[in-house]
Amino acid sequence: MGKIMSVTGAISSDKLGFTSIHEHIFSDLTKDKWGTNSLLNDFQLAHEELMLYKQAGGKTIIDQTTGGLRGHDNELFPYQHALAIRKISESTGINIILGTGWYREPYYDKHIYSNTTNQLAEELVNDIEIGIEGTDVKAGILGEIGTHFTWMSAAEERVFRAVARAHNKTGVPIATHALNCPVGIAQLDIFEEEKVDLRKVIIGHCQSWPDKDYHLALAKRGAFLAFDRMGVINEYDRNIAFDLIKSLIDYGYTNQILLGQDVCYRSDYVIYGGNGYEYLPSKCEKDITDFGINREDYYKMVIDNPRNALNK
Numbered sequence: 001m002g003k004i005m006s007v008t009g010a011i012s013s014d015k016l017g018f019t020s021i022h023e024h025i026f027s028d029l030t031k032d033k034w035g036t037n038s039l040l041n042d043f044q045l046a047h048e049e050l051m052l053y054k055q056a057g058g059k060t061i062i063d064q065t066t067g068g069l070r071g072h073d074n075e076l077f078p079y080q081h082a083l084a085i086r087k088i089s090e091s092t093g094i095n096i097i098l099g100t101g102w103y104r105e106p107y108y109d110k111h112i113y114s115n116t117t118n119q120l121a122e123e124l125v126n127d128i129e130i131g132i133e134g135t136d137v138k139a140g141i142l143g144e145i146g147t148h149f150t151w152m153s154a155a156e157e158r159v160f161r162a163v164a165r166a167h168n169k170t171g172v173p174i175a176t177h178a179l180n181c182p183v184g185i186a187q188l189d190i191f192e193e194e195k196v197d198l199r200k201v202i203i204g205h206c207q208s209w210p211d212k213d214y215h216l217a218l219a220k221r222g223a224f225l226a227f228d229r230m231g232v233i234n235e236y237d238r239n240i241a242f243d244l245i246k247s248l249i250d251y252g253y254t255n256q257i258l259l260g261q262d263v264c265y266r267s268d269y270v271i272y273g274g275n276g277y278e279y280l281p282s283k284c285e286k287d288i289t290d291f292g293i294n295r296e297d298y299y300k301m302v303i304d305n306p307r308n309a310l311n312k
Contacts (some may be wrong), residue, residue: 002311005128005140005172006060007086007096016095017059019306020280022144022175022204022228022260025096026049026084029070029264031106035212037266041076047264049269049276050092050265054281060306061096062203062260064175067100068107070133082137098308100127100139102159104146104177112155120162121169136227141310142167143175144204150181157190164194171312175202175226188221198222202258203311207233207241215244219253224309228260231279232268242291249297257301258309259284 003010029038040046042246053061063085071077082098089096093168098205101124102108102298112120127139128258142163147156167174174191178184184203191201194223206225208213218225225248247256263277275283287297 001203004097004310005138007082007089007098007137012200013307013311015159016303016307016310017252018281019060019062019260020053020058020277020302021062021226021306022064022262023061023277024065024069024262024264025088026060026071026077026081027069027080027264027266028076029046029069039071039076040264040266041071043084045266045269047088047091048271049216049263050088050094052270053277053281054094056095056278057275058095058277060258061277062097062099062101062141062175062310066144067102067109068239069103079223080135082135085179086137088097096292097140098137098285099141099143099175100124100132101142101145101163102225103144104148105155108159108308112159113137113189117158117161118165120159121165124162124166125169128166128172128292132186139187140172142172143202144177145186146177146179147183151181152183152186152190160187160190161194164191167200168194171200171310173200173202173312174175175204178209179205180208181205182209183209184214184218184223188218188223200224200309204228205262207237207244210240211243212244212247212251215248216251218254219248219251224256224305225253226258226260228258228262230284231233231261231275238287239291242288242293244289246291246293247270249293254297254300255305255308258305259301
């Protein structure tokens with residue numbers, strides 16, 4: 001088995017076990033909507049919610065909290081992000097693979113506009129090979145890397161090309177943010193131009209654009225498809241997502257489907273009435289098998305496929 005970089009060091013990919021492909025543990029979405037619901041900054045609450053995931057059988061979380069989402073207000077985030085993630089991994093015993101990169105343009109730092117593409121790529125390589133933001137905590141995935149609208153801006157294209165170049169140098173897989181539109185196609189186009197092996201790319205939020213032709217187009221090019229708000233969307237939308245997943249299975253693309261929760265609001269937490277991180281290991285199996293997807297395929301999506309996606 002290959003080695004995958006977690007926040008506590010390299011681990012064998014066969015140790016990942018049950019894996020949620022897209023989560024956030026400490027993050028700041030207040031640029032989208034101001035208020036404490038958009039802030040995940042309470043260590044004790046996060047610990048309790050993650051323990052529910054572990055107790056339900058969860059082993060690994062892919063934390064895709066990239067630059068702009070990490071929070072740098074000392075009053076709201078009185079800890080360095082990467083070090084806090086390592087601390088909570090140690091305290092819970094959950095494997096956490098932490099992402100690097102930049103989220104989407106409204107969250108960009110000014111240096112995105114002044115640095116060259118290759119300079120940005122070197123910054124990402126540094127996060128992977130040395131440590132994130134001056135720490136010794138190394139990134140294990142490039143993501144989530146996003147586009148803000150239904151198209152990719154010039155600055156976002158620069159970031160996508162930098163991510164591609166960092167991937168080509170390090171072999172670390174890529175995960176994207178492609179919300180409420182088929183922009184994943186344009187994302188793959190940029191990666192293909194940069195000679196990325198598209199089998200190492202995860203297109204995110206596929207349930208948000210419920211178009212089977214879109215999903216087939218992504219799958220045919222070799223990418224992984226992440227359905228990553230499964231316990232957050234309502235039952236109607238979740239059944240639509242299950243139908244989309246079943247269609248991919250019927251077409252023979254079971255091995256390219258990934259699942260996650262994308263917890264990013266306090267209202268997602270169990271303590272505030274949400275399904276939390278624990279939905280995938282505790283409830284999703286019943287929901288998805290009741291819909292007509294077999295148990296074997298479900299466990300491929302949460303054990304085998306994440307391992308294959310993360311292996312270099």
